Amino acid sequence: MHELKIAEELSAMVSHHAAEAGLRIVERVNISVGQFVQVVPDLLEAAFSIAAVESVASAARLEIEIIAAEMRCRRCGTEYRPDDDLHACTACGSTDIDVVHGKELFIKSIEGE
Amino acid sequence: MKDILDRNQNMAEEVRSLLREKKVMMVNIISSPGAGKTTLLERTCEAMADKIRIGVIEGDVATDRDARRLQKYNIPIVCINTGGGCHLDSHSISKVLGHFDLDQTDLLFVENVGNLICPSQFDLGETFKLAVVSTAEGDDKPAKYPMLFTGARAIILNKTDLIPYTNFNTASFESDMASLNPGITIIKTSATGGEGIDRWIGWLTSQLESFSAG
Numbered sequence: 404m405h406e407l408k409i410a411e412e413l414s415a416m417v418s419h420h421a422a423e424a425g426l427r428i429v430e431r432v433n434i435s436v437g438q439f440v441q442v443v444p445d446l447l448e449a450a451f452s453i454a455a456v457e458s459v460a461s462a463a464r465l466e467i468e469i470i471a472a473e474m475r476c477r478r479c480g481t482e483y484r485p486d487d488d489l490h491a492c493t494a495c496g497s498t499d500i501d502v503v504h505g506k507e508l509f510i511k512s513i514e515g516e
Numbered sequence: 517m518k519d520i521l522d523r524n525q526n527m528a529e530e531v532r533s534l535l536r537e538k539k540v541m542m543v544n545i546i547s548s549p550g551a552g553k554t555t556l557l558e559r560t561c562e563a564m565a566d567k568i569r570i571g572v573i574e575g576d577v578a579t580d581r582d583a584r585r586l587q588k589y590n591i592p593i594v595c596i597n598t599g600g601g602c603h604l605d606s607h608s609i610s611k612v613l614g615h616f617d618l619d620q621t622d623l624l625f626v627e628n629v630g631n632l633i634c635p636s637q638f639d640l641g642e643t644f645k646l647a648v649v650s651t652a653e654g655d656d657k658p659a660k661y662p663m664l665f666t667g668a669r670a671i672i673l674n675k676t677d678l679i680p681y682t683n684f685n686t687a688s689f690e691s692d693m694a695s696l697n698p699g700i701t702i703i704k705t706s707a708t709g710g711e712g713i714d715r716w717i718g719w720l721t722s723q724l725e726s727f728s729a730g
Contacts, residue, residue: 404602404634405602405638408601408603408634408638409520409521412521412522412524413520415523416518416520439663441633441663490662490666490695490696498694499698502666508520509518510518
């Protein structure tokens with residue numbers, strides 16, 4: 404249930420940025436979450452609604468975009484989505500690989516007035 | 517675009533630079549409940565506590581039972597009860613570092629809350645993460661929890677004495693690990709019986725040497 408801690412950090416950040424931008428009410432928060440972060444979207448939404456209850460974002464809608472895992476093979480250069488939870492290159496089988504996408508956890512934008 | 521765990525990451529970097537300055541190597545131990553973290557620490561203290569100045573931060577949901585098991589080694593131990601929380605974060609580590617005399621410490625272990633998912637998401641400022649998995653949990657754990665096993669520098673495969681009584685497939689475990697994290701060191705132990713502990717101590721000593729060499 405690391406969703407609660409993530410929701411608390413998110414709520415604090417949203418309040419901070421809303422104040423900087425002069426927003427009185429935050430209506431929508433758009434975030435991106437990589438597949439490897441292992442966040443359960445429903446739990447994060449519920450946790451955010453609790454964490455933000457006394458903030459400018461108390462009625463905000465949380466939009467979560469899940470970013471699928473994507474790898475790049477350092478040996479043959481192939482970019483691929485892993486078939487399963489194992490990460491070896493689907494073209495040459497090498498395990499010398501970089502994670503291009505899948506570890507993201509960031510705020511894309513905040514909407515309000 | 518703002519990273520949601522910025523505050524945790526910034527504090528982790530502060531912890532890391534303080535420990536680097538004080539020449540303290542911090543090992544963040546992560547496993548399921550019951551994999552053998554505390555027993556591994558008992559064996560480690562027995563083998564090293566007279567040569568290396570060890571400190572322990574015990575993270576637990578409740579009780580100080582793990583901390584009490586380590587008291588007999590006469591080392592500084594601080595217990596963090598998370599009160600239901602499923603992981604430690606860098607702020608909780610930063611708060612308790614003041615309880616240690618860091619000038620008189622070489623090696624600080626953090627026994628994280630027993631959980632394979634949540635702790636792997638939070639950088640504590642450690643030198644490296646150590647994963648512990650026991651054979652009774654099954655050989656599919658690396659594939660199911662890639663965040664931890666790709667982020668760890670070494671993995672202790674514990675309770676190898678139980679392999680004859682389980683369907684644990686060592687070859688399949690090793691080939692999954694080679695695919696997920698080819699650079700990782702796998703150390704097989706039976707912490708209760710003491711088997712493999714010498715290999716673990718040897719590896720840990722080499723890490724301490726390369727850490728202090730900078």
